[in-house]
Amino acid sequence: MTEAMAQKPAMPDERAVAALREREGSPWTGIWSVILKEMADHLSSTRIFILEVLILLAALGTVYVASQNIQQTTAEDQFLYLRLFTTAQQPLPAFVGLLAFFIPLVAIALVFDAINGEFSRRTMSRILAQPIYRDALLMGKFLAALFTLALVCTAIWLLIFGLGILRLGVAPGGEEVGRGLLFLVATIFYGGIWLALGLVFSVVFRQSATAALASIAVWLFFTVFWGMIAGVAAQTLSPIRIGLPDEFLAQANMELALSRFSPNTLYAETMVALLRPEIRSLGILLPTQLEGAILGAPLPLSQSLLLVWPQMTGLVAASILLFALGYVLFQRQEIRA
Amino acid sequence: MVDSVIQTKDLTKKYGEFVAVDGLNLEVQAGEVFGLLGPNGAGKTTTILMILGLTEPTAGSVRVLGLDPARQPLSVKSRVGYLPDQVGFYDELTARENLTYIARLNGIPDSQIDRRVDEALARVGLEKVAYKRAGTFSRGMRQRLGLADVLVKQPQLIIMDEPTSGLDPEASHEFLEMILDLKKEGITILLSSHLLYQVQAVCDRVGLFSQGKMVLEGTVENLAQRVLGGAYRVLVDVESVQPEIAQALEKIPGVAHVQVTDTKKYQVEAAHDIRPEAAQAVISAGGRLLGLGVQAQSLDDIYTAYFQGGSI
Numbered sequence: 001m002t003e004a005m006a007q008k009p010a011m012p013d014e015r016a017v018a019a020l021r022e023r024e025g026s027p028w029t030g031i032w033s034v035i036l037k038e039m040a041d042h043l044s045s046t047r048i049f050i051l052e053v054l055i056l057l058a059a060l061g062t063v064y065v066a067s068q069n070i071q072q073t074t075a076e077d078q079f080l081y082l083r084l085f086t087t088a089q090q091p092l093p094a095f096v097g098l099l100a101f102f103i104p105l106v107a108i109a110l111v112f113d114a115i116n117g118e119f120s121r122r123t124m125s126r127i128l129a130q131p132i133y134r135d136a137l138l139m140g141k142f143l144a145a146l147f148t149l150a151l152v153c154t155a156i157w158l159l160i161f162g163l164g165i166l167r168l169g170v171a172p173g174g175e176e177v178g179r180g181l182l183f184l185v186a187t188i189f190y191g192g193i194w195l196a197l198g199l200v201f202s203v204v205f206r207q208s209a210t211a212a213l214a215s216i217a218v219w220l221f222f223t224v225f226w227g228m229i230a231g232v233a234a235q236t237l238s239p240i241r242i243g244l245p246d247e248f249l250a251q252a253n254m255e256l257a258l259s260r261f262s263p264n265t266l267y268a269e270t271m272v273a274l275l276r277p278e279i280r281s282l283g284i285l286l287p288t289q290l291e292g293a294i295l296g297a298p299l300p301l302s303q304s305l306l307l308v309w310p311q312m313t314g315l316v317a318a319s320i321l322l323f324a325l326g327y328v329l330f331q332r333q334e335i336r337a
Numbered sequence: 338m339v340d341s342v343i344q345t346k347d348l349t350k351k352y353g354e355f356v357a358v359d360g361l362n363l364e365v366q367a368g369e370v371f372g373l374l375g376p377n378g379a380g381k382t383t384t385i386l387m388i389l390g391l392t393e394p395t396a397g398s399v400r401v402l403g404l405d406p407a408r409q410p411l412s413v414k415s416r417v418g419y420l421p422d423q424v425g426f427y428d429e430l431t432a433r434e435n436l437t438y439i440a441r442l443n444g445i446p447d448s449q450i451d452r453r454v455d456e457a458l459a460r461v462g463l464e465k466v467a468y469k470r471a472g473t474f475s476r477g478m479r480q481r482l483g484l485a486d487v488l489v490k491q492p493q494l495i496i497m498d499e500p501t502s503g504l505d506p507e508a509s510h511e512f513l514e515m516i517l518d519l520k521k522e523g524i525t526i527l528l529s530s531h532l533l534y535q536v537q538a539v540c541d542r543v544g545l546f547s548q549g550k551m552v553l554e555g556t557v558e559n560l561a562q563r564v565l566g567g568a569y570r571v572l573v574d575v576e577s578v579q580p581e582i583a584q585a586l587e588k589i590p591g592v593a594h595v596q597v598t599d600t601k602k603y604q605v606e607a608a609h610d611i612r613p614e615a616a617q618a619v620i621s622a623g624g625r626l627l628g629l630g631v632q633a634q635s636l637d638d639i640y641t642a643y644f645q646g647g648s649i
Contacts (some may be wrong), residue, residue, distance in 0.1 A: 025411040033441035041429070122425025126486065129389055129419035130442040131411040335391045336382065 030132035034140025042148040062095040067167040107194035110145040113208035190267040196322030222262040230258035348397035357383040359549035372536040373529040375546030381529040418487030422498040428472030457485040477508035497528040533636040573603040574628035585622035
C-alpha cells in the first residue's frame with residue numbers, strides 16, 4: 001500500500017521528462033508545400049517581375065557592349081567569356097558591378113514581408129494551426145526565396161553565355177565554364193546573406209515597410225559608408241607614428257581586414273579572383289613576393305579557388321549565422337495575430 | 338476519460354507579471370458545443386492558443402483528444418481545426434488555391450486534395466466562387482471560407498474564436514446553422530464569443546470567463562438558476578398597477594423577485610413555472626388580468642447579473 005502510493009506520483013513525472021526530451025515528427029514536415037507555394041508567389045509577383053526585367057536589361061546592355069569590345073581581340077584572349085562579365089565601357093559599368101548592386105535589392109524585395117506579412121494578413125495563426133512546425137515555415141520561406149534567386153541568376157547566366165556564343169563565335173572552354181559556375185554559386189550565396197538579413201528584419205518588425213527600410217539601410221551602410229569607416233578606423237587602430245614601412249603595411253592590412261566585414265567586399269573579392277585568372281592575391285603584395293612571377297599569367301582554377309576559399313566560406317557562414325538569429329527570434333515570437 | 342476531448346488542469350499563462358489565464362480547469366466532452374464567454378481580455382484567446390499548442394502554458398497541463406499539444410503538436414493539429422478571430426487569407430490566391438495549400442500542409446495525398454477541397458467549398462456554399470480571388474470576398478464569405486478551410490482536414494474538434502463577430506445578422510444566423518449541422522455530425526466544437534444570444538442558440542454548455550478564471554460553468558438553465566436564483570421569468574399583464582397585486586405575487590411560493598416594468602407589467606422571477614398561481618393571485622387581489630407570458634432566461638441577463646452583482 002505504502003509502496004504503491006510512493007510510486008504512483010513518480011510515474012507521470014517520468015513520463016513528463018521523457019516527453020520533454022522529444023517532440024514528435026520531423027521539424028521539416030510540410031516544408032516542400034511551403035517552398036512550392038512561396039516560389040509560385042514569388043515567380044508570379046509583380047515586384048519580382050519588375051526587378052527581373054531590370055536585371056535582364058542591365059545584363060543584355062552591358063554584355064552586348066562588352067562583346068563588341070572583345071570582338072576585336074578574340075584571337076588573343078584565353079578567357080573571352082569571363083571578359084563578358086567584367087569588361088566595362090564608358091558610360092556602362094561591367095555586368096558584375098551592376099550585379100553586386102542588384103542582388104541585395106532582389107534579395108530584400110523577396111523577403112522583407114515574409115513573416116510580418118503573414119501577421120498583417122492574419123494568416124499566421126491559421127497556417128501554424130496546421131500540422132507543421134514553425135521551422136518548416138521559416139526554412140521554407142528562406143529556401144523558396146533562395147531558389148527563386150538561384151533561378152533568376154542561373155537564367156541570366158545562361159543567357160549571357162548564349163549571347164556570348166552568338167556574338168563571339170567561339171565555344172567556351174572548360175575552365176571558363178568552371179569559373180563561371182563558381183561565380184554563379186558565389187552570387188547566390190551573396191544573395192543568401194541579404195535574404196537572411198531581410199528575414200531577420202521581417203521577424204523583428206511588425207510593419208513590412210519598416211523591415212524593408214531597415215534592410216535597405218544596412219545595405220546602404222555597407223555599400224556607401226563601410227569603406228570610409230574602415231579607412232578611418234584603421235587610422236585610429238593602427239596609426240602611423242614614425243612613418244616606418246611596417247606601419248603603413250599594418251594600417252593597410254587593418255583596413256583590408258575591417259572592410260572584409262562587409263559582405264560586399266567579400267563578394268567583390270570572390271568575383272575578381274574567379275573572373276580574372278591573372279589575379280594572384282587579394283591582399284597587399286610586396287615587390288619581394290612577386291620575384292620570379294610572370295605578371296599577367298593566369299592562375300589555374302584550383303589556385304584561384306584556393307585564393308577565394310575564405311571569402312566564400314565567409315559568405316556562407318554569414319548567411320547561416322543570420323538565418324540562425326532569425327530562427328531563434330521567430331521561435332520565441334508570440335503568435336497572437 | 339475517453340470521452341473528454343479537451344481537458345485542462347490548473348492551466349496558467351503569465352505574460353511577465355500579467356496573468357492571462359489563471360488555474361483553468363476545463364473539460365469538454367465529445368460531441369458537445371462548448372461556449373467560452375467573457376469580455377475582451379478575459380483570457381479566451383490565450384486559452385485557445387494553449388489548447389492548440391501555439392503558446393506554451395506557464396503551468397498546468399492540457400490534453401486534447403488524449404494528446405499533449407506542446408509535445409505532440411503535429412498529431413493534435415492534424416485532428417483539430419482552428420478558425421481564428423478575423424481569419425485571413427492570401428488575397429492574391431483564389432479560394433481554391435488557399436484551401437489547396439492548407440490541404441498540402443496537412444499532408445493530404447494529392448489524389449484526394451481536389452475532392453476534399455471541392456467538398457469543403459460546397460459545404461459552406463462557396464462552390465460558385467471557388468475560382469475567385471480571396472481578396473474579393475466579403476466578410477461573411479471570408480468567414481465561410483475559413484470554415485471550409487477547417488473542414489478540409491476533417492477535424493474531430495473545431496475551435497472557433499469569435500466566429501460571428503463582424504457578420505451581419507443574416508450571415509451570422511447562417512453561420513450558426515452551419516455550426517449546428519457540424520454538431521449533428523458528432524464534431525466537438527469549442528467557440529469563444531461575447532455575443533451572448535448566439536452562444537445561447539448553439540451551445541450545450543458555457544463557461545463564463547473573467548480575468549483569466551472560469552467563474553461559472555454549466556448549461557444556460559443551470560447558470561440562470563444559480564445567478565438569478567430563478568430560471569423562469571413570468572410576465573403578468575394587468576389593467577392597472579396596484580400595490581396589492583405585487584404583494585400577492587410575492588407571496589407565491591418559489592417567487593424570488595417581483596418588479597414593475599415600464600410597460601405596466603409585472604415581471605416575476607421564480608424557480609419554476611408559476612403562471613397558474615400568478616393568475617389566481619392577481620384575481621384574488623382584485624386585479625384584472627390581461628395576459629400571462631413566460632420568458633426563458635437569456636444568457637444576457639445572467640451575464641449582466643453576474644458582472645453587476647459580483648460573486649455568487
